[in-house]
Amino acid sequence: MDYVILKQIISDYKSNFSKIRKDEDYKWEAVQHFQENWHIDAENFADMLKISLNKTYNLLAVGSFPRDTICEMAKLEPEKVKRIFINLYDEKVDVLERIKSFLDSIESLYNAIINSGKEVSKTFRRGCQQDAKAVTIYLFLKYPENYYIYKWVKYRDFADCIKTEIASSRPLEKVKKYFELCDVVLDCIQNDKELLELNSVRQRKWPKADDKLHLLVDDIIYFGSRLNSMAVNDFIPKIKEYIPGISVEKWLELLHDKKVFNDTSLYIMKMFLEQDDQSTCVNLSRVYGKGVLTYNHFNAECIALAARVRKATHCIAYKNAKEEEKFWPILFQGKNVIEDDDRKRFLWKLRPELKEALMKMDLSKYNTDCYVGTFEKIPENIILYGPPGTGKTYNAVNYAVAIIEGKSFDEIKNENRSEVKKRFDAYKDSSNNRIECVTFHQSYSYEEFIEGIRPILETADEADMSDSGSKLKYKLEDGVFKQFCNKARNSEVLKEIGYGLRDNAVIWKVSLMGTGENLVRKDCFDDAHERIRIGWSEYGKDIDFEKCSFAVGGKAILKQFIETMQIGDIVFSCYSEDTIDGIGVVTGEYEWLESINNDYQRSRKVKWLVKGIRENIRQLNGGIAMTLSTIYKLNRITVADALEIVKKYSSNYNSFVNDNEPFVFIIDEINRGNISKIFGELITLIEPSKRIGAEEELRMKLPYSKKEFGIPKNVYIVGTMNTADRSIAFIDTALRRRFTFIEMQPKVSSLENIRIVDDEGNNTSINLAEMLGTMNEKIELLYDREHTIGHAYFTCLAPKATVTDLRYVFEFKIIPLLQEYFYDDYEKISFVLSDKRNDEADRLVSVKYCNDNDLLSLYNFDLGDDGIKRLNFKALEKITFYTNMC
Template sequence: MQESDFALFAASDESEELAAAAVPENSFDDTSTSGTDIPLNTILYGPPGTGKTYYTVIYAVAIIEDKELDTVRSEPYSEVIKRYNRYKENHQIAFTTFHQSYGYEEFIEGIKPDVLDDDSDGSSSEIRYKVSSGIFKSFCERARQATAASAVQVKDFGMNSLPNIWKVSLEGTGDNPTRTECLKNGHIRIGWDEYKEKITDQTDFSAYGGKNPLNAFINRMQIGDVVLSCYSASTIDAIGVITGDYEWHNEYKQYKRLRKVNWIVKNIQENILESNGGVSMTLSTVYRMSNITLADVYRMIEKYSPKAVHSGGTSHASPDETRYVFIIDEINRGNISKIFGELITLIEPSKREGQPEGILALLPYSQKPFGVPKNVYLIGTMNTADRSVTALDTALRRRFSFREMLPDPKLLSGISVEGMSIQEMLATMNQRIAVLYDREHTIGHSYFIPLKDDPSMDTLGRIFEDKVFPLLQEYFFDDYQKIRLILGDNRKPDSAKQFIQAEPVNYTALFGNAEIGAEEDCLYRINSAAFYDPEAYLSICLSQGQSEDEP
């Protein structure tokens, strides 16, 4: 087995110099006619320490910027990560990690408790259960909104990129003087004037209540958020966007707390019961509407004022330019069937929204149709030491393109410690592991990257003692005879230089003639001092070791 067998695809978690590793051809091609060569659904797989998570940054940037992977990989990693963080702040990239407890409710949607505070001091609350979107469903809704808005050149009306949607009661339900004045003059007003202008942590709410709605109105509500004016328990009469910070207006006899609003549509009667998941609005003066989406808001605006939606204004980017990347780290650690549910069909490229064969599935909790937009890319990573690709859910394997990332000792070229080549050392260990176990349980090059900055015996010793040796123990289930072979201990006549010292067992002296059924002829002891002894490493490398066989 040659060193090149371990250099198909690799990258480091710590050094941008490793971004020059080679990438194999796609296992299948589901890319669009765009500039990027990355399929819609991709899994990067390989042993620990081969740079899978590191490389998701390069993949994500290449997708969003519609570039080929080689183009972005050739750039300095420090520049790529800056752009990655900017896209992430813009909510075009989301990252999650699967684990054994991860489920459909966290990923798609589920029923969760919702604490609705009344207008009191916050000590009394109503608990009800609502359907909440999971992380991936919310991400898809965001991508869909960008696509829908750009497809029809929708105005953004001064909304921020991810506006919260608030319910506000203007004095009460039905027609009243405060409602009329607010809709006329472009603002919203609420009360609790007894507390005066300033609300602090020391404010005592026990007399008049209002702690939670005041906190929402003054602190949580942001410029660019959407506000719905509540007319009744099921209807709204206006939709607007917050344009100003909290103000106190003493000229009013009551309801002196004010936020400026750009009313997009007003004097309407829109029943939002269905959009709100069948839940009526509560008496609380101000709270966030978690079930209403931005797409619902645009639909309502378009219903009452089509020209306001489609004429002029600042429009979003076109669908082809707005791409979203959802990264799932350790995808094989989760129960795929449990987490994905009906999504396993919806993520298929030909079944995406907007495709000729695109489909929508009726979600079990919300009873709303759902599909995956075609501008959402999925990138997963999986550690083959935890679980082989062949053990993955068959339906998942059919829908993803797999790219293997194996250790690449060449990326450690030029690194030496006490005259020992780290490149040769890693290549030799991995060849031995591949023979004694398989190549999916080899050792990644990124474990040795700290030696680039500090090629000392102390650093090498800590890498072996804290990282490499525990990994070998896990791989071989504490089969110390095989670990000795990996580390070349069988070629060292001096036991003081052995990482694992083998001491013969005299069973007769210990147990007499008793039959104990022991299979081991030796007891094994870990020699911690050897990790920091240069001579202990010589037998790891084939060209530097001795030829003695283990007795």
């Protein structure tokens, strides 16, 4: 063992004590909490065990999740798990023997539970999950003065760092040798007054946690092991290897630009400063995410920030060994490290110029402790699920507006509802098209959602046919979601290109005097002219399309050029059947060129974005060659596709980043359709990490168009799902893991301010909130919580209603719903409504018994004690009918 290195580790630990303490204090809290709550003879052992372990955090809740499993085992077999712990804590027996006995006993019990057929969770089915590390934690929590927290990676790296022998491969031998190593470190710190003074604050705060300094030893060993593992590789890219060229002064300018560094970005930058300028996203999630924000949130925000910086500065992106462009090195250097869950993570470190600029900023208002509450990011894919009437569709509106306006859900929820709905309608309006709504049903198909081939009836004019009548054709059409995604991509293009590009711009193929080089093409590309020209001059300047005979054809083409094509559309100049040589935006109305004395006098002004290129668009056009027709729509090609070509040939558009202006697609009743069939390849493409512009961007070739398709990262999907509908299809497992599910339960408190008055306008004693709460408790008892009744059934009564209004709700909404739930089992309906509390004459469920005059008696049929159940709706007029439910 190299004691010089060990002393240096202890010295470095003291120098970094304040930062380390912030990250590691949870262990002291975990031990103290366990000591205060552990009672082996508790009346409910399972609950006591769960409470005792609920502060262990990642000590027992990463990787294999041993805490969840042991708690579930205790719930299923409390006495047997209790006996296993009693044996573990018997200090009269050798510790290695106890650890082995614990592992053997718990494995045996686990297998017995699995083979018993008892209902268990998915986590439980993964395996017993208990190992030597978990058992040493259980020992340490009970006897912190006797044991240490063993972990193989920590032991291995620290032993390697101080050059001491590592134990054999047997697990229990490793535990024994690790405990011996910890005792050596303990001897080295016993008389270190500076270290003991630093640690005294923790000892005073958690007196039962570490009076023998065993946790302090664990801290030092963990610190030393990380030094060793982090020294394996250097940060990349090296400072001199990649220089984005952004000075401290320029960083300061960017830091004050809200379009680049928004509040979220500044919060995260302050987090890096608080973490001594370097951290993994997993660490940021653990320290600042508070169980709400995952590492993906911090990763996505940093990548998006780097993209905005690049767009603002036009700096050169870093290229890795595979020649792939990476944005994150604009802000950071990075390297792989092993974190405390034994997993490899990527550590990001602020570039020195950025760090220096941040140090000059006043970031005092960015309190990172409040980050989650202030900036709750809504996931890209969410499903609001719950019983009927819980406000799923209502809240889908709130979520959509929150997403578009970059606010939290709570902000929008607390605003005036009519104002929120007004803004929602405006975003949904055809002039904005930022929100689209569809409802799934059993007949909804992939062809309606993504793309499909549909029959259309083409008129003579449209087909440019000389004969009359119409012709049946089959046309490839985009589905509603694909159209929406293209619109979302196009929205960024509109901002980027400018030049008056219109919403829903059409892409036109135009032949300039045929293919190849010619005089008309040269004239149209001339900087002094910039236009497109077509022929058929023999029909003259102005054409009456109703009266003109069009003896030589061209009617449909001329009509499109003069009337259909609009300012703001895009034109592709056709050079050959496969290639184009220019892309432009139409800037002028139809003109007749008097000064030109040839057959190409019909013209429109165009702003050429690129020209003189040779770009093969056959694949982009679904494998179809461009025809001889002078002009027609390229329906398979989007504005975003056009921009990609422009970016390829023009340096003016290299800074384009598609990460702005959110679009929201709402799918009501998402589980009523055949989800796997409707979504198709979208099941993969909707993942945030697979979106266009993301690090792992993915596009797939669609079956009909044969064209690659991807989902923009500015498209959000909000679905609603009624859990009480028995006719629904099950949510596909692959789709389920790609959505965040937000449960919507009945909110009875929303009914507290609704007053029910009698016919004279006097307040009654009917308490709607209490009444609904009691009804739902009974439904949950008889059925399940997915079939409770939502508060929305009663919100129509706000703020004041009569008993007659309440009767209407019950007669036409609540009672039919209960009949559906319980298959007309009136005993259960009567129980839910507390109907038997009412006098027999005033009960909703009345019973007609058999007597001599009954038809049933005539045929000698006896109903026995059941009788015939009938509904007496007059009972709903009584105030006592409602008050008796509470």
